Amino acid sequence: xxxxxxxxxxxARIGVYVCHCGSNIAGVVDVKEVARWxxxxxxxxxxxxxxxxxxxCSNLGQExxxxxxxxxxxxxxxxxxxxxxxxxxxxxxxxxxxxxNPYLCEMVSIREQVSxxxxxxxxxxxxxxxxxxxxxxxxxxxxxxxPVIVPINPTTLVVGGGIAGIQAALEIAxxxxxxxxxxxxxxxxxxMAQFDKTFPTLDCAAxxxxxxxxxxxxxxxxxxxTYSEVERVDGYVGSFQVTIRKKARYVNTETCxxxxxxxxxxxVRVVDExxxxxxxxxxxxxxxxxxxxxKYPVIDTEHCTYFQRGKCKACQIFCPTQPxxxxxxxxxxxxxxxxxxxxxxxxxxxxxxxRIPQYGYGxxxxxxxxxxxxxxxxxxxxxxxxxxxxxGVTKPKTVGxxxxxxxxxxxxxxxxxxxxxxxxxxxxxLVKERTGAEVYNFYIDMRTPFKDYDEFxxxxxAEGVHFVRGRVAEVTDAARHPGEEGKIIxxxxxxxxxxxxxxxxxxxxxxxxxxxxxxxxxxxxxFGIACSTNGWFIEKHPKxxxxxxxxxxxxxxxxxQGPKDIPAxxxxxxxAAARVIGRIHQTRLALEPIRASVxxxxxxxxxxxxxxxxxxxxxxxxxxxxxxxxxxxCQGCGTCVAACPAGAxxxxxxxxxxxxxxxxxxxxxxxxxxxxxxxxxxxAAAEPAFP
Amino acid sequence: xGESDRFEPLIIGFTCNWCSxxxxxxxxxxxxxxxxxxxxxxxxxSGRLDPVFVxxxxxxxxxxxxxxxxxPGECHYLEQNYKALRRYHLLRMLLTQLGVEPxxxxxxxxxxxxxxxxxxxxxxxxxxxxRLGRLNxxxxxxxxxxxxxxxxxxxxxxxxxxxxxxxxxxxxxVTP
Numbered sequence: 001x002x003x004x005x006x007x008x009x010x011x012a013r014i015g016v017y018v019c020h021c022g023s024n025i026a027g028v029v030d031v032k033e034v035a036r037w038x039x040x041x042x043x044x045x046x047x048x049x050x051x052x053x054x055x056x057c058s059n060l061g062q063e064x065x066x067x068x069x070x071x072x073x074x075x076x077x078x079x080x081x082x083x084x085x086x087x088x089x090x091x092x093x094x095x096x097x098x099x100x101n102p103y104l105c106e107m108v109s110i111r112e113q114v115s116x117x118x119x120x121x122x123x124x125x126x127x128x129x130x131x132x133x134x135x136x137x138x139x140x141x142x143x144x145x146x147p148v149i150v151p152i153n154p155t156t157l158v159v160g161g162g163i164a165g166i167q168a169a170l171e172i173a174x175x176x177x178x179x180x181x182x183x184x185x186x187x188x189x190x191x192m193a194q195f196d197k198t199f200p201t202l203d204c205a206a207x208x209x210x211x212x213x214x215x216x217x218x219x220x221x222x223x224x225x226t227y228s229e230v231e232r233v234d235g236y237v238g239s240f241q242v243t244i245r246k247k248a249r250y251v252n253t254e255t256c257x258x259x260x261x262x263x264x265x266x267x268v269r270v271v272d273e274x275x276x277x278x279x280x281x282x283x284x285x286x287x288x289x290x291x292x293x294x295k296y297p298v299i300d301t302e303h304c305t306y307f308q309r310g311k312c313k314a315c316q317i318f319c320p321t322q323p324x325x326x327x328x329x330x331x332x333x334x335x336x337x338x339x340x341x342x343x344x345x346x347x348x349x350x351x352x353x354x355r356i357p358q359y360g361y362g363x364x365x366x367x368x369x370x371x372x373x374x375x376x377x378x379x380x381x382x383x384x385x386x387x388x389x390x391x392g393v394t395k396p397k398t399v400g401x402x403x404x405x406x407x408x409x410x411x412x413x414x415x416x417x418x419x420x421x422x423x424x425x426x427x428x429x430l431v432k433e434r435t436g437a438e439v440y441n442f443y444i445d446m447r448t449p450f451k452d453y454d455e456f457x458x459x460x461x462a463e464g465v466h467f468v469r470g471r472v473a474e475v476t477d478a479a480r481h482p483g484e485e486g487k488i489i490x491x492x493x494x495x496x497x498x499x500x501x502x503x504x505x506x507x508x509x510x511x512x513x514x515x516x517x518x519x520x521x522x523x524x525x526x527f528g529i530a531c532s533t534n535g536w537f538i539e540k541h542p543k544x545x546x547x548x549x550x551x552x553x554x555x556x557x558x559x560x561q562g563p564k565d566i567p568a569x570x571x572x573x574x575x576a577a578a579r580v581i582g583r584i585h586q587t588r589l590a591l592e593p594i595r596a597s598v599x600x601x602x603x604x605x606x607x608x609x610x611x612x613x614x615x616x617x618x619x620x621x622x623x624x625x626x627x628x629x630x631x632x633x634c635q636g637c638g639t640c641v642a643a644c645p646a647g648a649x650x651x652x653x654x655x656x657x658x659x660x661x662x663x664x665x666x667x668x669x670x671x672x673x674x675x676x677x678x679x680x681x682x683x684a685a686a687e688p689a690f691p
Numbered sequence: 692x693g694e695s696d697r698f699e700p701l702i703i704g705f706t707c708n709w710c711s712x713x714x715x716x717x718x719x720x721x722x723x724x725x726x727x728x729x730x731x732x733x734x735x736x737s738g739r740l741d742p743v744f745v746x747x748x749x750x751x752x753x754x755x756x757x758x759x760x761x762x763p764g765e766c767h768y769l770e771q772n773y774k775a776l777r778r779y780h781l782l783r784m785l786l787t788q789l790g791v792e793p794x795x796x797x798x799x800x801x802x803x804x805x806x807x808x809x810x811x812x813x814x815x816x817x818x819x820x821x822r823l824g825r826l827n828x829x830x831x832x833x834x835x836x837x838x839x840x841x842x843x844x845x846x847x848x849x850x851x852x853x854x855x856x857x858x859x860x861x862x863x864x865v866t867p
Contacts, residue, residue: 083712083716084733085716109715109716109719109731111719112715116722117719117725117727117810118726118727119724126727127727127730131730131731134732525769528769530764530765530766530769532764532765533762533764542804550709612738612771614770615768615769635768637738637739637767637768638734638736639736639738639739639768639774642738642739642740642741642742642778651735651739653735654735656741656743659732659741660744660747663744663747663751664751666703667751670752671699672699
């Protein structure tokens with residue numbers, strides 16, 4: 001709370017321009033009367049000229065303002081028209097052309113806030129006058145400002161090496177700019193590398209993904225940091241300083257040839273919970289899959305005999321390189337990089353199907369998640385692409401595929417996971433193709449938009465796959481009727497015939513929801529962006545700016561922004577890259593000069609503001625005993641300005657004086673437009689002496 | 692007062708540049724209707740709202756103040772709306788101590804997509820404040836009325852002692 005006395009109001013020569021916007025404003029507001037009133041009644045407030053015009057934003061309208069600035073010597077301009085979000089830049093530019101600092105212009109929204117939302121002409125006209133009075137009072141306190149110009153470092157950080165990150169990295173690097181790609185796992189590829197086929201074309205996922213992975217691995221402009229995580233982000237658009245922790249691989253990537261002999265010789269077999277989704281094994285020294293990029297293995301110290309018991313070293317002994325590439329003494333490394341822009345493509349996690357116990361996952365052996373099934377039918381997977389039950393030999397005769405597991409469900413996630421319908425159709429096709437089994441799809445609604453998707457649905461229908469409309473109540477092995485013994489029974493209300501059905505099957509596949517990464521909130525915080533209530537990263541505008549975020553210089557792509565299929569993910573990766581390339585081309589960026597600053601003489605060093613800034617812009621100077629604000633980090637929210645008990649922090653464009661003046665102006669007229677009589681000077685009343 | 696005898700409250704609205712100001716824009720673009728009793732001030736963030744702004748508005752003739760910000764978890768500046776929330780609760784306590792009905796100040800979350808919600812909240816706020824009656828903060832008087840002259844439309848409804856308490860508390864504070 002500020003208690004500093006207001007300085008005397010600056011003298012200004014103000015021009016007021018009231019726009020008709022055709023009939024958009026003039027149809028409801030008596031604009032001529034408003035302009036006349038402003039010229040007459042606000043003369044004492046500094047208004048020297050007030051005009052109305054058909055379209056202020058037209059060239060002629062702008063020229064009117066420019067001429068007045070030059071001829072009438074205006075020092076401030078108030079334009080009463082549409083929302084500043086539409087035309088603030090237009091009128092600022094007009095001022096600048098006439099030699100007036102653009103920040104000395106204020107827009108008053110009498111279209112969105114008056115004519116479009118009110119109907120009574122008299123009341124609307126009164127409100128328009130009051131809003132203009134607010135603008136006039138406020139603009140007197142405006143100060144000339146210069147935009148904050150920041151240089152753009154041409155290097156870009158891409159976080160996440162799934163298909164979104166890969167696409168973004170390649171687009172930027174192919175344009176000739178350096179990229180640092182950070183991936184948490186030992187290899188890039190993401191979820192797509194785990195898939196067998198992709199809908200609706202049934203392309204082999206590896207066949208279309210691995211060439212891109214190789215391109216990333218060999219691109220001279222891409223620095224690939226796998227098995228690494230971003231620890232800390234400092235700085236701001238144009239110059240972020242990022243600390244990356246490169247986890248120890250225990251393999252010297254300089255000398256390792258990736259021959260794989262160490263993997264072969266390693267005596268420890270571990271269930272692969274990540275890439276094989278728990279269906280297959282890997283060694284204690286491993287690479288997630290044969291086509292991994294980079295090709296160098298990593299040692300899983302939790303399971304490595306040497307790390308656990310101090311002996312073995314089989315991998316090192318058999319390593320054919322000289323010197324040996326296995327380095328047990330390797331330590332985690334911290335790398336500092338400087339980048340100008342950041343693209344977050346951190347992907348999704350699969351819904352944990354154990355959370356719906358009635359579907360039996362984790363209890364009934366032959367209930368699979370969608371990711372497990374992907375591995376099961378992958379030719380490079382644990383069964384070599386054989387669709388078999390957990391015993392490893394029996395082919396299922398009937399398979400049930402349950403849609404919307406954890407999606408479109410108030411108990412778990414309200415949203416639609418977008419890909420599950422198509423993925424389930426793909427599974428149905430693959431099961432039919434590989435086993436000839438009867439396949440039942442249990443769906444709520446079939447959602448097959450986009451190119452060639454519904455055609456694929458028609459094709460699967462024609463293949464004889466059964467579709468049952470209804471949310472599955474239970475998946476159980478408790479047989480009630482003859483014929484159900486030894487089967488898994490799916491209990492469902494078939495809503496198309498209005499009856500309960502029990503369908504015995506051998507295998508169940510749960511099309512699990514896509515969920516935000518478990519640590520999405522933490523990551524969002526690290527990069528200074530926000531998550532929606534569902535946990536996905538929030539884009540700047542859901543329609544018109546889907547890959548930018550509210551934080552300058554941070555872009556998002558792929559499933560981190562929300563569930564989507566591969567084509568949409570690739571498109572977003574490329575879109576984010578295009579935005580970044582555009583920035584790099586500009587070499588520098590002009591930012592709004594809305595910033596807070598500390599008047600050192602007034603700062604008492606109380607440090608109340610010190611922990612209010614989520615952007616770490618506020619720091620305390622121990623040597624001077626005062627707080628400082630780094631203008632480069634400040635985002636201009638003004639929270640510290642509002643908090644300073646000494647009034648020592650000021651905020652440009654939103655100073656106390658500006659807001660106070662605007663309040664006074666807005667309250668100059670009562671509801672019906674009559675001037676309000678003041679009983680005592682407002683300035684005194686506005687300054688309650690808070691302790 | 693308007694042409695009818697109905698009391699028309701004046702409400703100052705503080706809006707966040709990123710969410711509720713855009714919600715107000717959207718209400719306009721969608722031609723939604725709400726009563727013209729509210730006059731908006733744009734701030735960059737609800738976190739910028741110095742509680743003094745609210746007191747200043749009430750002292751300057753507003754009968755109510757509407758504060759709007761991004762939904763929790765959606766703040767453009769990550770978490771500053773929580774700070775607005777903290778201050779809001781403190782401010783309500785302060786208003787009670789000053790003898791001002793805390794219902795005259797209301798905090799509402801509205802995202803940029805919620806033009807309808809914004810319009811509804813304005814309508815509700817106007818009705819609520821209309822029911823409370825004129826604030827009668829001693830600094831301002833509408834034409835023809837003196838503060839506490841009993842012409843408030845709901846003089847019987849509001850606790851009689853309150854305006855007096857408000858005046859006293861206020862006097863104490865402005866004369867240090």
